Amino acid sequence: MPVIETRTFEEWKLPCVIPMPLLTEGVESPVILLDQDWQVTDGQRSLTVPCPYDLSGEFLAGFGRIYEYTKSIILPSDAAGKRIVLRFEGINGFADVFINDIFCAHHENGFLTWNIDLTELISGALSFGIRIHVDETKDLVSSFSHGGMLRPAKLLILPDHYLQSIYATALPDEMYQQCRLQIEGEIRKAPADLVVRYVLANSSGEVILQEEIETDNGRFWQCLDVPQPIFWDAEYPRLYTLALALIENGHLIEEVQKEIGLRKVEKRGNQLFVNGKEVKLHGVCRHEIMPDGGRATTHEMIEKDVRLFKEANINYIRTSHYPPNEYFLTLCDRYGIYVEDELALAFVAKSLPYTQRDPALTDRYISHFTECCARDYNHPCVIIWSLSNESFSGYNFDLMNRYVHYKDPTRVTKFSYPMTIREEYEMPDLWSIHYSEYSMDLSEKRDNVSVGGAPGKEMPVIHDEFCHVACYNREELRRDPYVRIFWGQGLARMWDKIWNTQGALGGAIWAGKRIPLSDSLPNMMELFCWRTAIAILTFRRSHSPVKKAKSGYN
């Protein structure tokens, strides 16, 4: 039997995350939301997703359960003859999907979007049953992958040939006077005469480019010169709208639309530049969690988060410790917030097993990135790929870092804990450190697990957990609540020091959101309090873009 070798980078492909159609020829509503009326294992109740399974009524303590969702589907009559795609935007736990009790798909990574083309399985029937078997017990690499259907499920009704992927890449010139926009994508079984019509409109809605592109064996690729490009950054979050239409024999068969931004991220020495300008990141770590819904959040609450963070002068959010709802990225694109998109690989070899050197799990590691990249690539707000939180490096992480560099050179990578990376491995682009002391040189390469340090200052240092909101020192908090204001003095000092230290890229306070106390969330206390007026005001003052100097205001 041949030895199983690690795949080459060319062999690892991004999966197709099928874009949501705005229009499907002959279909009134090409997207059907499936959030209502899922029967869960006990059969006694139905629930509406998104909702953590453990908050759905049982309130059982602990993770690691096995359960099932079932639902009967009746398609509208105009779905007849169309392709039917089932889209999940996040099932946490290993999911096996059955259509009419026939197994059709297995998926492992939580928090991410994936899809199944059901057309052949349902053989043209307009009604069928879905059963999803969720197993939370088998995951060895993902700390937070539990809770089941935490994000919406949808049915897409699509033409026979539909867009399977779209990737847009901005390629500015060195002076940022001109910009090329590279568009590429894939179409299911595209015939030779199928063309793609694109329309690029600026943030005012003015169409600035439109053209038809021929396809080649189901793929299309075009590099456009964007006239008078207006770049996206967190202070001026100017977006373009890219509309793509599939034209077959002169008929419009599908239309999709994406918001995109023109921006370029570069690391030069120990500084990070966006569109040629050095950036300093003043941010927060954000768990995507709600007091009443756990990690199943609503658009309203996500928008409230983003708005409040923006108001607090925050220009950077680390999505600790898993990819956020994609709507959050859409809002960060619009509001102007840089995002460190963190893969759901936290605490590997710390509280999770030592899988970082297990070759049988290499594909699983890489899939965290390929799936996340397939979903999030087009969001200009995402400038950093965080490969993990507080994990120990090893073969799988090194491969992943090199693969990310190979696959997406438009962003920078970060790994926590960097001191655990062997010298033989390729370094990520940013150096991560948590909980630096104010007295330290904030551009030094250290981390908080290996107390030593690495020589040199050639990498930007991101303090992507710092200035922990006062919460563990409960005696002090009880004695004098003023400690919460006093905390702001530390934050202001740290931020000033980061601002004035070359090589210190920025930081994210721990934490942006409160993690609710719940029987269903063991070992997580009601610790992380952020959303209070005091904290917002303190942060806003600390991170004010206009700083009072001794001689007045500058």
Next chain:
Amino acid sequence: MTRFDVPSQEGLAEIEVGQVISWNPEHPWLYFLILQSREGEWQLHVGFRNLCQREREIFWNGKAIKLYGICYRERMGDIEGTRKDLLQLKAAGVNFLRSIYGAFSEELLSLADSLGFFVEDTAAFVGIGTGQPPMQDDPEKREWFLHKTDHLLEGINHVSVLLWSLGQDCAWGSNFLASRERIRRMDSLRPITFHLPMSIPECDPLPDVWSCTYVDAKQDLSDQYDQMMVFHTPGAHNEIGYMTAQAHADIPVLHEIWAPVPTHNRDEIRRDPAISEYWERSVARFADLAFRTPGCLGGAVLAGVDEDGSLPELEDYAWGVLTQTHEKKTEYFSLKHAYSPVRIMVDDKAGLLRLENRYLFTALSDYTLFLNGKEYAILDAEPGQTQTLAIPAGGDLDIEIRNPEGAVLSYFYERRTMPPTMINSPKGNAIHLTQSEEEILVDAGRFSWTFSKTTCLLESVCVDGEQVIREGPFLDCDGMRKGAWNGESIRAAEHNGTIQVRICGGYTKTLDLDYLLTLSPTGKMKTETIIRKIYRHMPHIVKAGIGLTSGGLSEKGISFLLPGQTRNHYFRKWVKEDMLPEGAVRHEVMRAGFVSPKGAALEILSNGKVSTKVSQAPAIYDDTAFTFEGTWYRMKDYCGDHGDTETMASKRGCGAFLHFTGTGIRLFGPLDVNYGKARIRIDGEHEAIVEETLPKVDREGESRGYEKRYGILLYAVDNLPDTDHQLEIEVLGEARESAQNTYFSIDYVEITDPQRPAQEELALLVDYNYPRLVRGCWKRRRVIMVEGERFDVTLHIGRKTNACD
């Protein structure tokens, strides 16, 4: 005989004894006490002493004491072994025994009384509230605590007991307070200590002695801190590498563990067994500092004897200065040198010898100093005093101090003159350079150097046609894994009567360098290494269990392959005795060389600047040479596998096979927490179950969280018939409890093949270090390479002189 009344069953009676001879560890004078009553008769040895504590000193019979100690885990039931150990430790200058993992037995304490040791007797509380359950404040456990304390107090009559200790690595609590009060009620005199003292709140009494462990050689030995393991520890960003919360109590500091014997850094120990000799610099430094630091009581080396598995959690920790069978290890001699009661210090400039009498109670009158084998002076220094003697200028120094019984207590050896060369240098030879498309040939009559223009390396150096160097030079940068050699160019030219050969090349993704070889007609060959460009950073400074590594390289220099034939080689070094095995680095040699049976010689011109190492380079088959059955994964792990690959399977029944020809085989593979067991056979015989799970001793030496070890010898069979064989590996799909998976991984095998004898590799080091010699031990400064740096070594080839016969 004295008759007295006891007021009750547990009464106290005082007897006046006149003119007693007091007990101290240097003069362990004991009295024999017989107690008779109507109920029976009791006999015991007693010693008299006066013990008091004033501020930061403890006084024994009026003298401030210093403790040169060792942590000793007693093996119950082996009293003869214990006696042997204690006699040897006494002879090594140890004056203090610290019990670990529980109190000493009655038998051991009696030995300590009679042989003369101070004793710290430790209650059997280990890791409470740290690694073990937090029982320190549990009222239901109060009796358990007091029971253990009472057991400790059974040694109360032994004069050797200096100090009571309330356990090790425990967090303070009310039960410890109760134990302390119990001891204080029974014994109002002896000091009490607690380890970790920073955990004692301000409202509770401080211990009498401040307990520290793993003091770093950079610290002040009177600092009061303790060593706490805290996860997010920004306060630990200091050069010591662990939490050093500070206290300022007016009590003495005792270093319960200092200079632990190298144990956990097994890769370093395997790479260079000379670490056991190098370790002396740590213990000697601490002994010296303790002698000179007011407020520092002294300390104890960890540990006395290698573990034998009788305490399961310590497995086979080789942390002793004595072996499991009570034999002396290299570290024993290092300890004896460091704990020498008379410290010998040579001041060459002043021509003086300073002798520091570190005895507490013994004057050096009647002790004799021998210089170069002859009686030189009778000594007279009082305890704690220094005596100065003149020494003759020049010449080697071989100093011994003997007690009146003739035993050698202290010694000092220094070679101050260069040993004679072993090479006959011919004179008047001419040196010629010829070049072809493939080769560069340098001919100096009896010597020749041949360079390959393909590899851009030396491919032969000969003396009278006999090869003395087979290939080289190669960069030795152990600690930084280098890529494959790529020779870019080689050029040669005459220069002032020599031939200079410049080799330009690099090691893939590692660095670019030049080797500049200057070849003289007298057989001298200087190799200069010039670092042009470095593509990797030097190894980080990282936390390693307890303490920080120094970071940087373990070795820096160059190496040459030597022909694989039997050679005599010898080293002339600074030290008098060399107990180190083959393969160890000989540090800072004066002169070293190799002589073939036919008389061709190779000599290293060092003058104390170059360290050398000779290692074997046998024939190797990589994991890719095997055939496999079942599901095997190949992992290209760049961090230590031979050829960067290993092949591994986790399921029961997976098989790997290698056909080879030879008389012996050695299988090498990694150790990791994901790895388990396999059954291995040769030709269906020589069966062994081999395990690749990282043992506990390695886990405690890890850095960067969780480390994997590479190239570990797993299985070896010798003396096979010189014919074809098959190595069979059957994965068992099982592992010990601490493992997290059941992989078995193959890296490479070495074959003993009479047709392909092993080669020798000679390393010439301009610098070296032991970056993982942590836990407070002394390390050299970080060894690095920087762009633009140059270093050189010089070899001399020729025919041997009589000096090397």
